[in-house]
Amino acid sequence: MPAVAVIGAQWGDEGKGKVVDILAEHADVVVRFQGGNNAGHTLVVGDETTIVHLIPSGVLQGKPCVIGNGVVVDPWVLIEERDALRARGFLADDDQLKISDRAHLILPYHRAIDVARETMRGGAAIGTTGRGIGPTYEDKMARDGIRFADLLDEQTFPDMLRDAVERKNRYLTELLGGTAIPFDNVLDDCLRVRDALAVHVIDSSVFLDKALASGRRVLFEGGQGTMLDVDHGTYPFVTSSNTVSGAISTGAGVAPDRIGTVVGMCKAYTTRVGAGPFPTELLDEDGARLQKDGSEFGATTGRPRRCGWFDAVVVRQAARLNGLHGLAVTKLDVLTGFEKIRVCTAYELDGKRIDSFPAGRAAVERVRPVYEELPGWSEQLDRARSLDDLPKNARRYVQALEDLTGVPSFLVSVGARRRETILLRNPFAS
Numbered sequence: 183m184p185a186v187a188v189i190g191a192q193w194g195d196e197g198k199g200k201v202v203d204i205l206a207e208h209a210d211v212v213v214r215f216q217g218g219n220n221a222g223h224t225l226v227v228g229d230e231t232t233i234v235h236l237i238p239s240g241v242l243q244g245k246p247c248v249i250g251n252g253v254v255v256d257p258w259v260l261i262e263e264r265d266a267l268r269a270r271g272f273l274a275d276d277d278q279l280k281i282s283d284r285a286h287l288i289l290p291y292h293r294a295i296d297v298a299r300e301t302m303r304g305g306a307a308i309g310t311t312g313r314g315i316g317p318t319y320e321d322k323m324a325r326d327g328i329r330f331a332d333l334l335d336e337q338t339f340p341d342m343l344r345d346a347v348e349r350k351n352r353y354l355t356e357l358l359g360g361t362a363i364p365f366d367n368v369l370d371d372c373l374r375v376r377d378a379l380a381v382h383v384i385d386s387s388v389f390l391d392k393a394l395a396s397g398r399r400v401l402f403e404g405g406q407g408t409m410l411d412v413d414h415g416t417y418p419f420v421t422s423s424n425t426v427s428g429a430i431s432t433g434a435g436v437a438p439d440r441i442g443t444v445v446g447m448c449k450a451y452t453t454r455v456g457a458g459p460f461p462t463e464l465l466d467e468d469g470a471r472l473q474k475d476g477s478e479f480g481a482t483t484g485r486p487r488r489c490g491w492f493d494a495v496v497v498r499q500a501a502r503l504n505g506l507h508g509l510a511v512t513k514l515d516v517l518t519g520f521e522k523i524r525v526c527t528a529y530e531l532d533g534k535r536i537d538s539f540p541a542g543r544a545a546v547e548r549v550r551p552v553y554e555e556l557p558g559w560s561e562q563l564d565r566a567r568s569l570d571d572l573p574k575n576a577r578r579y580v581q582a583l584e585d586l587t588g589v590p591s592f593l594v595s596v597g598a599r600r601r602e603t604i605l606l607r608n609p610f611a612s
């Protein structure tokens with residue numbers, strides 16, 4: 183299959199970075215199509231840990247990386263990330279990083295609005311990453327955003343920016359009680375950004391069309407997860423983009439029929455950062471244990487992640503919405519040592535059993551997970567390289583996840599390192 187997508191099947195942080203890094207070895211181009219530097223992928227290569235927020239994780243495999251039009255880009259973060267990667271020998275060639283000319287810029291006022299609005303929400307805060315993601319997508323939809331193509335237009339850019347800064351400052355100071363952003367500083371900073379990034383800006387839809395037409399293998403890397411999708415997630419506790427596979431078409435400018443195999447990423451249990459519903463959340467010592475053994479702290483904000491049992495309702499939802507062909511199950515090793523492991527098979531809502539996630543905010547708060555209990559195992563898993571190397575109960579657990587979600591496993595991860603992986607099916611070959 184020339185095009186493969188890796189999509190989060192839960193609330194993000196499923197371990198996409200590691201899996202994209204592994205699959206990127208087989209790809210010719212790696213593409214991000216939504217989100218921004220709210221994503222954070224931790225990559226462990228050898229003894230070095232690298233966290234990338236904006237540049238596709240495939241960068242460590244030396245593959246050309248594309249930031250599609252659907253991504254919102256904080257150019258200062260991008261420059262910092264690019265330069266840090268360059269210092270380690272990656273992205274040596276300017277051609278290896280491509281940014282869509284239609285991608286929207288996250289500007290200082292977006293970050294200021296994000297933070298001021300969360301402060302204003304108080305107890306009802308969404309728990310955003312504070313990176314200005316939401317306000318930038320709002321401007322995009324309000325047809326008030328600034329794109330890379332605008333930044334490169336020397337004639338019109340200064341006036342466009344002045345107009346935007348004036349309006350946003352009014353909103354920031356008069357409605358949100360924030361501090362105004364000085365226009366001259368923003369303009370100077372933007373002009374420096376233009377000099378630093380202009381060389382990477384292209385029409386990425388045209389580039390990807392040519393790449394696919396010539397049989398090059400393209401890997402699409404999702405950010406966040408299905409339950410954070412602005413339409414299909416736990417609204418309003420979601421991110422502000424569509425995170426499902428359908429967003430590849432709009433966010434990378436690639437027609438739906440070009441997308442081949444879709445891999446859904448899920449942990450062997452569930453986590454979420456930020457506020458919002460989480461039916462299988464564990465507030466007891468089992469939850470604390472998952473958090474500690476799984477090192478469950480956000481790659482972007484360092485916040486502790488909430489932890490709970492595997493929720494098959496959520497992953498079935500992801501299978502339906504994304505058209506999942508296979509699962510990549512991560513962190514199976516973290517479950518080692520639990521005598522019994524629970525898996526949520528359905529919910530109970532007001533005395534009735536339901537199989538899909540309800541939309542209503544109040545209803546979601548009332549759902550109760552229906553659990554099935556499976557026997558645990560005590561053996562370490564990090565040396566397993568095939569399913570046969572796993573203890574019987576771990577194999578049985580993986581099988582249960584497949585049966586409950588209706589999706590076969592393509593990959594099972596048993597440790598943070600690249601080699602600590604059971605690769606059952608290479609999606610580029612299927």
Ligand code: IMP
Pocket residue numbers: 193194195220221222308309310311312313314315316405406407410419420421422455456457
């Ligand atoms: P925003 O994307 O910064 O607007 O944050 C909205 C919600 O999405 C918050 O609950 C964040 O914690 C969550 N979120 C955003 N990006 C990620 C991610 O990459 N992993 C997990 N949660 C995320």
